[in-house]
Amino acid sequence: MQIAIVDDNAVNLALLRGLVRQLGEVQSVEFLDPREGLAWVCAHPVDLLILDYQMPELDGLGFLRAFRAAPERGEVPVLMVTADHELPLRYQALQEGASDFLTKPVDRVEFQARARNLLALRRSQIEMASRAQWLATEVAKATATILAREQETIVRLARAAEYRDPETGAHVLRMAHYARLIAAQLAVPEAEQDLLLHAAPMHDIGKVGTPDQILLKPGRLTPEELVIMRQHAQIGHDILAGSASPYLQAAALIALHHHERWDGGGYPNGLRGEDISLMGRIVAVADVFDALTSVRPYKPAWSLERAADFLREHAGSHFDPRCVEAFLQAWPGVLEIHARYRDEPLETQPQELL
Incomplete structure (x- = not known):
């Protein structure tokens, strides 16, 4: 000594x-x-x-x-x-x-x-x-293990949704990374960016409660069927809500809000403007953009430029204008994500963008 x-x-x-x-x-x-x-x-x-x-x-x-x-x-x-x-x-x-x-x-x-x-x-x-x-190190290891298990649960829940509504796994990867890109551009704290990245893939988990004859219908839905289809946002929230996990809490909010519209014309609750959670507003932009630029049985994939024009046109009505602007300002990152996560052929695809 x-x-x-x-x-x-x-x-x-x-x-x-x-x-x-x-x-x-x-x-x-x-x-x-x-x-x-x-x-x-x-x-x-x-x-x-x-x-x-x-x-x-x-x-x-x-x-x-x-x-x-x-x-x-x-x-x-x-x-x-x-x-x-x-x-x-x-x-x-x-x-x-x-x-x-x-x-x-x-x-x-x-x-x-x-x-x-x-x-x-x-x-x-x-x-x-x-x-x-030593104790701090062990606690950090245990915490990391718990977080890894939570993230694994999230991935498996997302896979369960894919089996019912068989979009490609690449779709949920792209839209989750688009969402994080928007959050970063909006200067959201990095911890919340990571939370969004892991929670966003469960945005459509509620479709596990949608009947097959509606979920997998190849043609357009009737008004009555559309009402049932739109219940997936509330169902997804109800599945995920009440967890102690911050990932599942965020996922529950995203599931509930990602089909709400900036002008109040969305569902399930007709929320307007900033009454919609920021995560929900971000995921709405990311999800719609990726759906537009992906092949579906009822449409070919749009070009990235055409989809970007769609976002511009509907900023302030469907989408939060700040989220659209943030997405477009990060365009090089959008191109990189689109190129990195490519679709693999699937026998069936979801029937329409709601």
């Missing part, structure tokens, strides 16, 4: 050095100049500071005060050397953070007992800090 000794008297410094060497398994560094000593102990690890009070220019109290104010020096034991008649000084030193005292002239037995006690205290502090760091 490292011990620093600061005393402006060379004889006292030599005495203390000799006593320290008798402790065994320690190293010491000594300073006659208190300012030099202060600079060193504030810049280097030290396990025990032995400090004289009566020093020129910078006395022991001033040294102690500056030492305690330095980063990560608040718990290092300090053994202050004082005269036996300086009780008021000792009281003040305790208030400033002194751990123990030595009385001049220094007694060898007393010195070794006090120094060993303070070194034992320091070892305990180091062990506790190491234990706390």
Whole structure:
């Protein structure tokens, strides 16, 4: 362990050095100049500071005060050397953070007992800090495992929706990354961007509750069928709501809001403007853009430019204008996502964009 000794008297410094060497398994560094000593102990690890009070220019109290104010020096034991008649000084030193005292002239037995006690205290502090760091690491690992399981649950729920409403897996990947791109452009905090990325793929999970004859119908839906189809937004919310997981909470809100319209003409609740959650408004843009630019049984894929024009035309009516602007401003990122996540052929595709 490292011990620093600061005393402006060379004889006292030599005495203390000799006593320290008798402790065994320690190293010491000594300073006659208190300012030099202060600079060193504030810049280097030290396990025990032995400090004289009566020093020129910078006395022991001033040294102690500056030492305690330095980063990560608040718990290092300090053994202050004082005269036996300086009780008021000792009281003040305790208030400033002194751990123990030595009385001049220094007694060898007393010195070794006090120094060993303070070194034992320091070892305990180091062990506790190491234990706390280990616990923090283990908690971080456990938290990461829980988050990974939550994300796996999300992926599997999204897959379940795909089996009922067999859009390609690439669709949910593209629209989720488009959504994160919009959020980043809007300066949404990065943690919320990640939340959106993982929650967005479950936006249509409610379609597991839509009858096959409606969900897989190759032609246009009747008004009555359309009413049933549109129930998937509320069903998706009801499936996901009530979870303690922030991912599932976000997914529930997205499922409920991604078919609402900026002008109030959407469903299931006819919300308008900023009454629609930001995540829902973002996903609406991302989902519609990807649906337009994807092949469906009832239509070929639109060009990216045509789909972008559609977003511009319906900004302020269907879509939040800020979300559309953010999406278009990030156009190079849109092109990169579109190229990276390509569709694979499927025998069936969902029947229409609602």
